[in-house]
Amino acid sequence: MxxxxxxxxxxxxxxxxxxxxxxxxxxxxxxxxxxxxxxxxxxxxxxxxxxxxWDAYKELLGLTEAEEVEIPAAIQKILNNPKLSAEKKQAIAAKYTANDNLFPFGKYMLNSVIFSVGAASFSLVFSVMGAYSISRLRFKGQVVIQRSVLFVYMVGGVLLMVPLYQMAMNVGLASSLWGSAFCLFLIYIVQTLPVGMYMLGNYFRGIPFALEEAAMMDGCSRKEAIIKVVLPLSLPMLATVFIYCFIIGWNEYLFASVFLKQYPEFHTLPLALQELFVSKNAIWDRIMAASMLTLAPIVICFLFASRFMKGGKTDGGVKG
Amino acid sequence: MTPLERAEARFGWKLVAPTIVILGLLILYPLMYNVYLSFFDVQLNGSKTFVGLENYIKLLSNADYYSAIATTSLYLLGTVVGTTLLGLAMALLLRDPFMGRGLVNAAIMLPYVAPVISVVFGWQFLFDPISGVVNYLLVDLLGLWSERSNLIGDPDSALWVVVLFDIWKHAPIAYLLILSKLVSISRDQYEAAAIDGYGPVGRFFHVTLPELYFVLATVVLLRLIWNLNRFEDVYLLAPNVETLPIFTYYQAFTGVIDQGLAAATSVIQLGVLSIFIWFYIKKIMKW
Known part of the structure; x- marks a missing residue:
């Protein structure tokens, strides 16, 4: 043409x-x-x-040895002062030897993995159940649920940040570390559940009902038919949905910043990278190496998922 | 209702119950709670005082709000037009098989799958006034301007950088949607048009475009829906470009915090979003 x-x-x-x-x-x-x-x-x-x-990568992956930081002479003098209590001396020494420049990349990556893998797993289980229900079973109110899922699927996080934060505040979760982490975990499930249900619902509709019927004729209950027939047939799609949900969690910045900004030890990668970038000790090579390392798991997932996605490429493609 | 049907209905409700609880409690309820909050003066620590319509009055007399609306409109216009056109061009270009199409496909999908956070710094660097290659190309090589400038530092030019970033990131998804329709147009139609004397351009306007009308409308609507709420891509690349989501975020969590005002902004935005979604459901899904 x-x-x-x-x-x-x-x-x-x-x-x-x-x-x-x-x-x-x-x-x-x-x-x-x-x-x-x-x-x-x-x-x-x-x-x-x-x-x-290679220094940036070595540093991020913790392959460099911690540098000995020398205590300035003036400070050493203070430390030698016999009038100072041992506790105070230690505090001062710690302040001057702490290696603030080190960016604990591994810890942030682990945080990100925990949040996104955890949320994606829960999301997958709930969306299998929900999607099967709305695509395969007939009951009153099914259509309403189906449409509501599409609606909430399209409501963005920005419209929910104020009320969700206030709700977390009202029940007292937002003021503690574990409460905030729990809130964020729940929010990641909520953000991925509609997508998963939408994708899986479309997929389940394409599986011939006769297959399940045959299993039930053979004496399986409906539940067994789902587990023995529908799920094995949907494995590629289940993997795709899982990866899709994982990527959403891995990418999320808005809610992580709302709930976790004050708890550096729980920062996820997007939050930590942004903080590193705006802090003055940001260095291009470290930032870029961190970017590459954040990108790598996604590229691997994508290569893995794309083998499965040949057939229904655009099934989940509307989000983005 | 037979007992079997009743059992099926009960099973259906049981399976969907967790989803209903989660989505109801954490999406539908917050949306309503947001409307409630918009009538209050809300502090970050959760204390509230009823102020009636004051938030809306404050909002509608705030010049920054109108400038955020203008920025958002330009952002939507630029990204929707750009993404759709580039997606269409990509689909036309890559429609027929050729050697290495798989590799090309993988390469152009990469921006779409890459996490925003992992690419924004690369973009920052490209546009960096000192080390960036964009300034090098436009100023030093082509001489379009007399001196290097900070394109992301200035909100006016940053808006277009953010638009370009979104086109780069989301054209692949437009491409996939358009391609799946494009490959289903039958050869016969092109042959018939050729016999009628249409050249390649004529065939594009008389066969391809009418066939793609529906999928193009889908792409445009989806871009509008997703980009109206777009936060990360804009905020992380150029926090000085104040589209509505970023305006709301600043109101709610930075500087002089006014969560009631932010709630009011979200309520209005939800109204606009609902119109887009309604269109999508009525016209595209045909419910």
């Missing part, structure tokens, strides 16, 4: 493809490149580093 037969058409086509791919990949190339560059090389527009610098 684009006149690919002629030489001119072919060149034009190849050029368009190259442009498109460059546009898509340029930011990634830039991130990778800067993460490997030495500081003197940052201003160089070339994407290829003059020499490779």
């Amino acid at each position: 684009l006149g690919k037969k002629t030489i001119k058409g072919r060149i034009g086509f190849a050029l368009a493809i190259v442009l498109l791919v460059s546009f898509s990949l340029l930011p990634f190339a830039q991130i990778l490149s800067t993460s490997l560059k030495h500081q003197y090389d940052w201003g160089n527009p070339s994407l290829i580093p003059q020499s490779i610098n």
Whole structure:
């Protein structure tokens, strides 16, 4: 259709493809490149580093040894003062030897994994149950539920941040560390549940009912039919939904910032990275290396999921 | 109702009950609670005093609110038009099989699957006034401006950077939706149009476009719905671009905190969003 037969058409086509791919990949190339560059090389527009610098990755992954921080001479004098209590001395020494520059990337990654894997698991279980119910069983009110799910699916987090925060405040959860973490966990389930139900509902409708009927003829109960017939047939879709929910949690910033900003030890990756970036000790190579490491699990998931997604590529594709 | 039907209904309710409880308690109830809050002066610690319509009056006489509406409109216009056109171009370009299409496909899907947080800093760097390659290209190589400028630092130009970012990130999803319709248009229609004497351009306007009308409308509506609520992509890349979600976030959690006012903003925004969703359900889902 684009006149690919002629030489001119072919060149034009190849050029368009190259442009498109460059546009898509340029930011990634830039991130990778800067993460490997030495500081003197940052201003160089070339994407290829003059020499490779692994320091940022080493530091983030905790492969560098902690540097001994020397206590300034003036402070040492104070510490030598015999009038000072041992406790105070220790506090002062700790203040000057603490390595604030170190960014505990592993801890933040673990937080992110716990929140997003946990929420995605709960979400998957509830959405299998809910989706089966609204797509396969007939009962009054089913249509209303189905439409409500689509509606809440499209209501964004920004419209809920004030009331959810106030609700958490009213029941006293927002003022404690574990309460806030619990709230965030619940919110991640809520944010992924409608998507999961929507995707799985569409998928279940496509499985011939005769298969379940046959199982039930053979003496299975409805529950057994679901577990033995429907779920095994839906495995690829279940994996896709799980990954989809996982990605939503992994990406989430808004609610994490509302509930966890004051608890640094519970920061998730998006929150921690943003804090690192706005703090003055932000360094491009560390930021970029952290970006690469945040991206990696998603790319792996995507490659894994895309093998399954050949058939119903756009099933979940409306979100975004 | 036969006993069997009754058993089925009971089973159905049992399965869907957890979902109803969760979604009702944490989405539908908050939406209503939000309306209630919008009539109160709400503090961050939860204390409230009834103020009637004062929040709405304050909001509607706030110049910043109107500028947020203007910014949001420009953002929506730019992203909807850009994403749809680029998605359409990608679908037309990649419709027919060629060597390496799988790889190209994977490459162009990457922006869509990448976490926002992992790409915003790359974009920040691209537009950095000192080290960024964009300034290098536009100023040093092409000489479009006389000196390097901080395109993200200035809210006016940052808006267009944010629009470009959204197009980059979400054109792939428009592409997938359009492509799935495009490949289902039969060859016969093109052949018939060719016999009628239409060239490639004529065939595009007389066959392709009318066939795609519905899916294009779907893409536009979905972009409107998602982008009206878009927070992370804008806030993390350029926090100085105040679209409505960011305006609301600032009201609710930073500076002079006024959660009642933020609630009122959300109520109005939910109204607008509901119109889009209603359109989507009526016209696209055809319920």
